[in-house]
Amino acid sequence: MSQLTVNGIRVDDTFAEAFGMRATALTITAHNAAWARQAAVTMTGFATSVIGCGCEAGIDCVLNPDETPDGRPGVRVLLFAVSTSELQKQLQNRVGQCVLTSPGSACYAGLEAEERLKLGNALRFFGDGWQVSKRFGDKRYWRVPVMDGEFVCDATTGLSRTAVGGGNIIVMGTTAQTTLAATELAVEAIGTVPNVIMPFPGGIARSGSKIGSKYKGVTASTNDAYCPTLKGSGNSALDADIASVLEIVIDGLSSDAVAAAMRAGVGAILALGPERGAVRIGAGNYGGKLGSHHYHLKDLLP
Amino acid sequence: MRALVFTLRAVPAQRLDLAPLKPDQLLGLSEGKIAATELQTTRERLCAGDVFKIRMGDATQIRFDGGSERFDHIGAGMSQGEISIDGDVGNQAGRLMRGGRLAVAGNAGPWAASGMTGGTLAISGHVGERLGGPLSGETVGMRGGVVVVRGDAGARAGDRMRRGMIIVEGKAGIHAGSRMIAGTLIVRGRTGRLPGYLMSRGTIVTLDGSDALSPTFADSGVHEFVTNILMASYVQAYSPEIAVMLRRPWRRLLGDMAVIGKGEIFCPPVTN
Incomplete structure (x- = not known):
């Protein structure tokens, strides 16, 4: 060569x-930077390759409180998959099992795009009827009661079809x-x-x-x-x-x-x-x- | 481009229906056609040119120099542009408003923002009863948009509200947020008796408490709510002082248990 x-x-x-891939992004916040990072690390675990993990995910960057929707420390994570349906499945499972469960966490759309993936719209059922939808302007959130307060989540997040x-x-x-x-x-x-x-x-x-x-x-x-x-x-x-x-x-x-x-x-x-x-x-x-x-x-x- | 200005000649002898004087209807019209727009609510014909001196300008920026509590339906059904009134207005200001901005420098009558679905209604003075509420026979009140009242609101503000936000910087009368279906009502001053009467869902924030709470609301304690921080960020543009207050811990009351009880009232940690 x-x-x-x-x-x-x-x-x-x-x-x-x-290769072209489907992708989305999330902003995860918590009481402090350590717990925001913990939620992000847990959510992006076992996501090294689409070959065996269903998606590839990782932390893009750490966000200061003035860069997050709720003014708390945060982390931006990216998820990639080979199809929209697989990305939706991975997003729902990972946020549901790893972010919703993490103390003090909240989860927001980290990517604005016309096409949307369900985020809170898919997770709200955990609330068993006690979940509350809240709309401020054009943003819609779901509030799900959990044992340390409320899990707040954007209803949807953006989908990118031009990811690589x-x-x-x-x-x-x-x-x-x-x-x-x-x-x-x-x-x-x-x-x-x-x-x-x-x-x-x-x-x-x-x-x-x-x-x-x-x-x-x-x-x-x-x-x-x-x-x-x-x-x-x-x-x-x-x-x-x-x-x-x-x-x-x-x-x-x-x-x-x-x-x-x-x-x-x-x-x-x-x-x-x-x-x-x-x-x-x-x-x-x-x-x-x-x-x-x-x-x-x-x-x-x- | 300068605004299209309607200057009040004299207090009108009858109530007026000002709904036609909105950007949606005046765009592209000549001065003559605007002057011939009928505004009467009795059998006595009254046109815009009879009531106002008209200075032509951009029809998406309409200004009324001088107001009257006889100015009914101002901005009703508007979907774009801006209307500002240098004075009072009457009933149903911004009724069924879909977009744009309506700014009232004085007081407004009852049923302001009734059935509103979008846009912004700003009232610098006080507003009458049933702000955002439905008219007789309607099942749903305000369904979107933002209403900001710098003064006080009358009884039943936010009655049957379905979506959107109402911010009252002054006091609110009795039964604020009565029969609320969803949406957000924030009252900076004291709220009258029984806020949230028969509300099914939605959020009422009584920053200075209320005269009496219904026993059909359940106390779920004082908490710091992430949602309230998001609400504060949204409110910041409309009322910075309220935005600061929203970031504090608040007591949450669940109700009205007399109906399905999925609504909430945020009130001061120490109820009074």
Whole structure:
């Protein structure tokens, strides 16, 4: 594979291939920032990949009290799924089981769009007849009595059909420590970009996958070309000096947001340099035939 | 563009139906046609030109210089633009209003905002009884929009209200929010006897308490409500002082248990 070298780091002349997805956003608030975060973390747990979790979800940003509808500390979370019906199901189950149950929580639409998903309209039945609808202007809320007061929730939230899932950066280094250091730095940089999430643990996936498997019925399997312990097996994409590979997967509410996130991540890795960080950067794709969004690394260099 | 101005020539000899003098009906009309608009409520014909001196202007910005308690139905059915009255108005101001803004600098009579579904009605003075309420034979009162009364409201403000918000910065008469179906009624001053009489759903906020509460309301204690913070944010644009007060803890009373009891009254923590 042809490569560029920037600041001593090899950059593959390749692209990340991403897919159109359905997405929504929520603002979760609570008495304090810790409990708002707790509700968000619980709700976005087990949401690393649509392959096995039904959706991909994560925290977009922390919100100050003056940025939330009820003036309390909050967190904005994003959810992505492959279909509107699956997104609706995941939204309802996750808010119902993880946010409604969290002390002092309230949940609001985090995305304004013409198309809507049911939020409080689906959860209100927990109130068993004691729920109350309240409309202020064009906003409609549901108030559901719970044991610590009331769970307040927007009736609906916005649906985006132009979201993108699967932007990615493959980070390759000579040791596990330097590779992780470079990837952590990239995750931190991407964390400052609005409207994107990195759904894997801490934003990082160590088990990147390829489509399909030798086993019947298995839809995804290990990306053996990037496994350093398989170097020499004949199918490896890794150079002799690569001993560790990590991947950052990025979902965004728009293609521009994903591109901005990848640019921030690549920039952070390149700035760190090869001695303390990665020696090579790549990206995952499927030959360009499956996903409609292509992010070429050479276009994302600082 | 300057406003279309109606200047009162003299106190009218009969009650007037001013419903036709709204942006929806005057847009595109010539001065002659506007002057010929009939306003009488008796057999004696009376046109706009007889009652007012007319200065042509933007028909979406209508101004009345001078008011009268004989000005009935002002802004009735309006859906756009703004009407401002430099004085009092009579019955049913903003009746069935659907949008736009109606501003009354003086007092308003009974049934203001009756059946209103949208827009904003601002009354700087006092308002008569049954603010937002239905007329005889109707089953539902106000169904949307916002009403702000800087003075006092008469009896049964918000009667059979279904949606929207009424803010009374002064006092309210007896039976405020009677037979409420939904919506929000906020009273800054003292509320008369038995607020929420036979209300089924909806919210009444009596910031200064009431003269007497019905025993058919159940006390559910003093709480901090997230909903009230949301309400305060919405009210901020209309009444900043009330918005500040709403953010405090309030006592919640559930009722009216004489009917289905799904309504609520927020009142001061120490009832008086």
